Every structure is written in C-alpha cells, then in structure tokens.
Amino acid sequence: MIPAMRSLKLEERDRATSIFNDIIMRFEHSQTPEAECGYKPITLIALMEKEVSEKDEFLRLFFSFVGQNPSTEGGEWETDVEHMLSRLASFDSWTTEEIDALRESLAAFAKYLVDNSLLPRRPPELMQDARPLLCSVKAFAAHTPQPIPAPLSPSILSDAAISTPQRVSILRRDCLARDRHRCVITRKFDAEEAGTRWKREKHNMKDDDGQLFSERDTFAFVEVEHIIPHFMPLSNEGGERKLASGHTIASTDAWLTMFQVESKQVAHRILNMFNPTAVNLINGPNIDRPRNALTLTHGLHRQFGEFDIAFEPIGPEPHTYKIDHVDPDDFVSVEKLLITVTLYLTPDRTIDPPSPELLEIHRAIGRILHVSAVGDYIEGFLRDMEEMEGGGVIPNGSSRLDDFVRFRLTVTGWLEGRSPAL
Known part of the structure; x- marks a missing residue:
C-alpha cells in the first residue's frame, strides 16, 4: 500500500x-x-x-x-x-x-x-489515439482522430451522453474556430477550409479576420491535437467496466478491478505532482475540451504528439510562448523553429485557449523522455510487445512474459477477451 x-x-x-x-x-x-x-x-x-x-x-x-x-x-x-x-x-x-x-x-x-x-494505457488496436498515461511517446504518436467538424448548432446533449467521437468532432470545430483555421505555429491556413471558401467565393475569399487571400498565400492541411491525450481504456457506467474493444468486465472480477484501480490511482498521483489541478482539467469529458488541444499542420502535429516540440511561456503577455524542439540540436524538422508565438483568442472568450498548465506538463514530460532516454526505451518496449502480441519472441530471443502480461492487463484489463485465471 x-x-x-x-x-x-x-x-x-x-x-x-x-x-x-x-x-x-x-x-x-x-x-x-x-x-x-x-x-x-x-x-x-x-x-x-x-x-x-x-x-x-x-x-x-x-x-x-x-x-x-x-x-x-x-x-x-x-x-x-x-x-x-x-x-x-x-x-x-x-x-x-x-x-x-x-x-x-x-x-x-x-x-x-x-x-x-509513462507507458501507454491503450494498445493501438483499441484506440487510434493510443498514448502513454501522461502523454504520448514517439512510438505511439498515432494522433488525435480528425472527424468532420460538428455543425455550428448548439448541442442539446449532456457531456455524459456524448460519445468520444462526437466530443472530438465538436473539439475540432471549436479549435478551428478559435485558432482561425490556422496552425498556431506556422499560421498556415487550413487547405480544406480554403477549398470550401474558394468554391463559394472564388477570388473574393477571405480568411477569418476578413482579409483577402493573395496568390502568394500557401495552405496546409491542419489537424487538432490533444495536449494531454486520452489515456484510460475503461469507462464506468451502469455498474460495469467496458473496454474500448467492446468487451465487458464483470464486476465480480475483483482482482482485475483492484489491479486497474491501483494503477489509475498511482498514475493520477504522479500526474498531480506535476500540477494538482491537472487531473480535473482532463478528467472524463474535460479531456476533449479546447483548453486541451491545439491546431497544427500535419507534420507539426506528429512532432508535437511525439514530444519533440515544447511550448515555453515567456514575458508578461499571456498565452505567449517560445516554441522549439525539446532537443534544440535535432537535425530533423518539418519546420524551422525557435520562434515566439502568441496564441489566438476568441474576442468574447467563449472558447477556452490552450491551457498553460497542460502545455507545461507536456513540455516537462518531453524533456524527461528525451534526456533520460525513456522515450527510446518505450519505443523498443512497444515493439517487443507487438512481437509478443503476434505470438513470437523478441529479437534478442527472450519473451518478457511478465512485462507482456502486466502490459496487457494495464492497457486493456483483459487478456484475449477473458478474465485472468485465478
């Protein structure tokens, strides 16, 4: 205990x-x-x-x-x-x-x-946005799904009644509106939205600030990325625990329930050490709110999700950040960084800006993963688990059976669709 x-x-x-x-x-x-x-x-x-x-x-x-x-x-x-x-x-x-x-x-x-x-709590077959508990690592940069944005009509559904795909669709809609359909780093306008406006307005098409586009403007496909991703594979409704894969864990599986509850408690305790308010900021449906997301081009989306990019607050101006690679000497980059950016805000603040607290956790975890080499370790760990998932042994000839069983229990709470034999 x-x-x-x-x-x-x-x-x-x-x-x-x-x-x-x-x-x-x-x-x-x-x-x-x-x-x-x-x-x-x-x-x-x-x-x-x-x-x-x-x-x-x-x-x-x-x-x-x-x-x-x-x-x-x-x-x-x-x-x-x-x-x-x-x-x-x-x-x-x-x-x-x-x-x-x-x-x-x-x-x-x-x-x-x-x-x-740091290890992920969902394998890739259970969720496209499979990430480590506090944040994603390089081996699991599968990214936030990009559904069609929800209509701009208000939803009459409660948070509890909205499924995760619906919430993510609403999240994408709100973030695109807040960030003016632009990548918050490069300021490139969303190519998909530009295409829609071109069909409707031709040479009179304007950006969200009412400015006409010029022939020199370039566009990019932008995506919405969670700052802290989905990390728990279970929901708890109706007295049952349901897996993302559709399996149901009976409430009588006391050992399994205790195992997962303790794992979640430890994870939340460590997350609270980074920021005591962090769990509430991303708990339940809160994880799919605009304060936990950014609009980025595809390449930057991937690098941010892999913890290669960090936002560091600077100066007295709120929501102003120095943006750079976690490893400043990293030769491989999709964009030239070390830039200063002030994030977009909605005039009436009806849509929350990205949370400085969550961006700080993202920066801290990125530094930990990089400097300690844990990010590379987890890449190898997940490759080994994938080998074992297919029934083989890992390249060095070992099986890591204990790691595999613990990993499967933690990420799914279920091993091959059955509760563990006791």
Missing part, C-alpha cells in the same frame, strides 16, 4: 532535499548503462524531481519507495519520514552490499515511474 501524500515539515523538506541530491550525485555518474535497462534510471529520477511542482509529494514517494525496510513482511511502505531519512543519511558509510541494494532500489523506483506514468 502506498502511503497517502502530505506536505513535509520545513526541516524534513530541507533534509530530504539534501539527501536526495547526495544520492543522485553519488549514483548518476555510475548508473546502469542504457544498454542494460534501456534508459538512464537515475537521470529519470532527477528530472522528475526537477520538473514536478509538488516536490514534497515526490520526495515522500521517493523515500517511501527506496527507504522500504527489506525485512518488512509483504514489502510494506515505510511511512515514518524521519526514520527513513535517518537511515539513508548515512548511506556513504554503508557496506558494498548495502550500496548495491540501494542502487537496485533506485532502478526499481525508476521502473515504477515508467510503468505507472
């Missing part, structure tokens, strides 16, 4: 931060090579602590995990912060065996973060 999160006392925070930094400094230069685990575990932990806003909660989670008493039956979580810190404060004087055990605990904590906050 993971202990409930709460703020640290001032002296606890100072001591915890100091010990955390000492541990990172001691182990980061000698961390497990990427060739062995696929990413940099200590760098991942250090980046998470740096990027989250709720540092007390992260530190408590960190020390609760790595400070577990190995002799405790059942691996229960240590909850006495002072005791944990006192034990870890002297790690420099530990024996070689104790240091090795701490190194293994750090690697296990890094894997815990990856498994519960």
Whole structure:
C-alpha cells in the first residue's frame, strides 16, 4: 500500500532535499548503462524531481519507495519520514552490499515511474489515439482522430451522453474556430477550409479576420491535437467496466478491478505532482475540451504528439510562448523553429485557449523522455510487445512474459477477451 501524500515539515523538506541530491550525485555518474535497462534510471529520477511542482509529494514517494525496510513482511511502505531519512543519511558509510541494494532500489523506483506514468494505457488496436498515461511517446504518436467538424448548432446533449467521437468532432470545430483555421505555429491556413471558401467565393475569399487571400498565400492541411491525450481504456457506467474493444468486465472480477484501480490511482498521483489541478482539467469529458488541444499542420502535429516540440511561456503577455524542439540540436524538422508565438483568442472568450498548465506538463514530460532516454526505451518496449502480441519472441530471443502480461492487463484489463485465471 502506498502511503497517502502530505506536505513535509520545513526541516524534513530541507533534509530530504539534501539527501536526495547526495544520492543522485553519488549514483548518476555510475548508473546502469542504457544498454542494460534501456534508459538512464537515475537521470529519470532527477528530472522528475526537477520538473514536478509538488516536490514534497515526490520526495515522500521517493523515500517511501527506496527507504522500504527489506525485512518488512509483504514489502510494506515505510511511512515514518524521519526514520527513513535517518537511515539513508548515512548511506556513504554503508557496506558494498548495502550500496548495491540501494542502487537496485533506485532502478526499481525508476521502473515504477515508467510503468505507472509513462507507458501507454491503450494498445493501438483499441484506440487510434493510443498514448502513454501522461502523454504520448514517439512510438505511439498515432494522433488525435480528425472527424468532420460538428455543425455550428448548439448541442442539446449532456457531456455524459456524448460519445468520444462526437466530443472530438465538436473539439475540432471549436479549435478551428478559435485558432482561425490556422496552425498556431506556422499560421498556415487550413487547405480544406480554403477549398470550401474558394468554391463559394472564388477570388473574393477571405480568411477569418476578413482579409483577402493573395496568390502568394500557401495552405496546409491542419489537424487538432490533444495536449494531454486520452489515456484510460475503461469507462464506468451502469455498474460495469467496458473496454474500448467492446468487451465487458464483470464486476465480480475483483482482482482485475483492484489491479486497474491501483494503477489509475498511482498514475493520477504522479500526474498531480506535476500540477494538482491537472487531473480535473482532463478528467472524463474535460479531456476533449479546447483548453486541451491545439491546431497544427500535419507534420507539426506528429512532432508535437511525439514530444519533440515544447511550448515555453515567456514575458508578461499571456498565452505567449517560445516554441522549439525539446532537443534544440535535432537535425530533423518539418519546420524551422525557435520562434515566439502568441496564441489566438476568441474576442468574447467563449472558447477556452490552450491551457498553460497542460502545455507545461507536456513540455516537462518531453524533456524527461528525451534526456533520460525513456522515450527510446518505450519505443523498443512497444515493439517487443507487438512481437509478443503476434505470438513470437523478441529479437534478442527472450519473451518478457511478465512485462507482456502486466502490459496487457494495464492497457486493456483483459487478456484475449477473458478474465485472468485465478
């Protein structure tokens, strides 16, 4: 059981931060090579602590995990912060065996973060917009579906009654209107909308600001991209859990339900560390609201969905961002970046602008994925899972059966359409 999160006392925070930094400094230069685990575990932990806003909660989670008493039956979580810190404060004087055990605990904590906050919760066959829990990674940049925009008539349906495809259609309509049918980065006008206006108005066609287009104007097909994507495969209505694939999990599958509820709770807890309001911003139908979406050209849509592009707020002007690649040295780019853009707003604010909080989470996760090499690790992980989905073994000859079973349970809650044998 993971202990409930709460703020640290001032002296606890100072001591915890100091010990955390000492541990990172001691182990980061000698961390497990990427060739062995696929990413940099200590760098991942250090980046998470740096990027989250709720540092007390992260530190408590960190020390609760790595400070577990190995002799405790059942691996229960240590909850006495002072005791944990006192034990870890002297790690420099530990024996070689104790240091090795701490190194293994750090690697296990890094894997815990990856498994519960970065791995996808839906495989591609269940949803086109299959992404990791907090955000998408390069291997799963399948993008937000682009349905025909909903009519401009008001909907009489409640949020709960609108299916996800309907919500996404309304989302596309609203974002195109808010962003003036233009990519928010390049400002290129939507080619599809331009074609419609050309048929209707010919040389008199105008943009959303009432300006005539010129022969020098170029157009591009624009798409709407979620900032934080759909990440939970289950809905919970009528006392049943229904999979996106149409399977129903009986409420009697207590073990499976407990497994998924705990996974969701851990994921939300980690998401809350980045921003305490984040879960409410994207919970349920809120995930398909304009504050969680941007209008982008196809190429930028893909790179944003793959966490190659970040929006960093600058200056006193609201909704103004420096936009650049997460890796500024990245040679491959569909557009020349490092530009400053002020996002479009509707005059009466009837359509919310993209949320600065969600854009900041997207930026933070992108940096974590890139610098720690977790993004590349997840690409390989998903390729391995795809190999096993087809009944084969992965290229190195192993099967990763434990990973495969856990992944399938997490992303679908169902293995081959059946509940797990108990």
